């Protein structure tokens with residue numbers, strides 16, 4: 001039986017000057033195996049949105065120039081082929097990453113995370129349930145008035161038992177070593193690669209091109225330049241009088257320098273995608289490709305101006321009819337591309353090109369730049385690729401990227417459609433509400449703004465179909481099959497009945513639409529009926545700040561909670577709990593008052609805690625590390641103070657923590673590779689504190705981060721055998737860490753609850769079902 005009081009410490013006199021950490025004190029490394037890691041990341045600058053027209057990429061009045069936004073690509077070069085083949089942005093098993101990573105941002109590429117196979121079926125086991133926030137009763141609300149808090153406690157007095165799960169964890173294997181991963185990171189600027197021409201590169205473009213059995217072309221004027229390639233007109237030197245096709249007298253030549261990061265491991269990845277998609281509806285045909293000198297060259301049909309060019313050269317405006325036609329045809333192009341197993345990944349006005357003027361194709365729409373295309377469907381099994389989220393990975397163009405892409409979720413069909421919706425609104429309205437953000441956290445601010453902009457707000461000056469389209473696509477599930485025909489029909493309503501007079505050719509859409517309507521008439525009717533019901537799914541809903549409590553099934557045990565606890569009252573609760581055989585298992589903070597969960601199921605043998613002015617107090621933590629205590633729970637208050645609980649009797653063998661102004665996924669990812677797992681997490685205001693430990697009793701771990709409660713992600717993770725093991729939330733974002741335990745508990749049931757008030761009555765209901773609080777936090781959700 002543990003000696004309960006032996007390790008209990010009085011907190012230092014709360015918040016006395018002596019308690020303040022001295023800045024920049026270097027401690028000798030703690031006694032092995034403890035690792036001290038404190039990394040205070042400086043405040044991220046948040047530049048105020050620039051005024052209209054003040055920044056590159058900001059739509060301005062006609063007469064001034066707008067630069068199209070640059071995009072950030074994270075392209076896994078050798079793996080991207082593999083990724084494309086399996087359609088996943090992460091491929092790893094048993095700690096091995098199967099390729100190399102090339103990141104094209106200025107920041108260093110975080111390593112890939114080792115991942116155990118996730119296809120764990122939990123047949124016959126309690127499926128986790130999720131409980132939506134019940135509306136708090138009025139009396140409970142008033143008693144929880146944060147300005148008039150009333151301290152409350154309660155206890156579950158079931159037969160006290162030593163908790164078996166905890167003992168199991170303590171007895172789990174002592175070594176938690178992961179294999180080293182082979183991984184290489186190379187940076188590629190998010191902006192443009194140096195063009196041979198502008199930069200006076202030592203590798204001038206060849207004057208003549210002949211690759212892969214092509215005729216000889218002379219290079220003429222430049223057609224365009226992106227972050228990866230430069231595109232020129234190639235004029236055929238002999239023969240060839242066609243306008244398009246392999247015999248064309250003029251072709252488009254796309255050059256990528258062999259030293260460009262996208263070509264480190266061979267020809268550009270885009271080539272492979274063109275092999276599958278080239279020449280399909282709305283995708284230009286590639287006739288020849290090969291390497292000449294220092295350049296990889298792709299010979300393709302020459303096309304006309306991009307939609308961005310058209311929009312810009314016609315006074316930065318476009319008619320509703322034109323945009324509706326674009327919508328119809330773009331949907332049919334995406335439908336075709338999706339039907340071949342690919343998502344485009346970078347849908348934007350610059351990547352839609354019209355056919356050459358003066359040709360039969362001049363009213364035809366094409367989608368180019370397949371460098372970010374990935375498979376949404378496995379080429380071999382035909383299965384939808386697995387869901388994943390890697391919050392540090394962003395692929396695409398900030399202005400048009402879907403919210404899921406911003407959050408690093410695996411790309412799927414819904415993302416192309418969300419980007420198309422932003423493209424259409426941009427062409428119609430000339431501006432998107434998130435233009436103009438600058439600075440390091442531009443992506444975060446843009447994503448937050450997208451989340452906060454409802455379809456009504458975004459489309460308030462657009463015809464109804466635009467709002468309807470956006471509403472549908474932002475509510476799509478990860479693996480949901482878009483109803484292209486229905487989406488096309490939304491925009492058909494804006495257009496006149498005669499396709500021949502439309503400004504953009506919509507033949508492809510007509511065919512696919514009538515075919516689908518013909519084939520799926522029954523289904524369409526059903527869905528239309530379903531749609532009569534009011535849509536409950538709203539991406540943002542009303543932002544709310546709530547308690548998030550997570551409950552695990554356990555054997556009956558004693559658990560006790562206290563909330564609205566002021567600093568001065570903490571000691572007496574802890575002491576009383578210790579006397580009764582309980583240790584602190586979780587802590588949280590709401591309006592600078594603490595919530596404390598104590599129970600008999602922790603497996604700890606001793607415990608200390610400290611209240612500190614700072615988030616987190618390095619010196620005290622290091623002192624306790626030296627005495628073999630490990631951090632077992634942390635909480636931070638809005639005023640920056642923190643409560644740190646450290647215990648003996650954990651399974652941990654080494655620990656590390658980080659405080660950061662943004663969610664420190666890169667650091668987490670790095671520590672995962674070193675065999676650490678997140679074991680505690682908290683926020684203080686907008687800052688995150690994350691504790692990671694070795695030998696944490698997990699075999700795998702993932703993160704779900706969102707601007708709202710990430711319901712879909714949590715359900716998908718649950719279905720793959722993960723359970724929430726830590727949660728924390730700021731005013732903006734909620735983070736959930738989900739893990740696969742090394743030793744599977746007998747009953748895997750887990751539930752979450754979101755409530756405006758501390759869920760005291762719900763906790764008792766849960767206790768009656770042997771569900772006990774396993775994690776608690778207070779912060780951003782959505783109601």
Ligand SMILES: Nc1ncnc2c1ncn2[C@@H]1O[C@H](COP(=O)(O)OP(=O)(O)OP(=O)(O)O)[C@@H](O)[C@H]1O
Nearest residue numbers: 223224225226227228229231252301302303350369
């Ligand atoms: N077949 C073509 N015919 C005419 N112009 C083209 C053709 N392909 C590309 N372009 C022009 O060249 C520009 C750059 O091409 P593309 O988008 O393929 O290059 P990229 O380097 O991959 O671009 P990004 O920076 O978007 O990744 C296009 O925006 C377009 O203006």
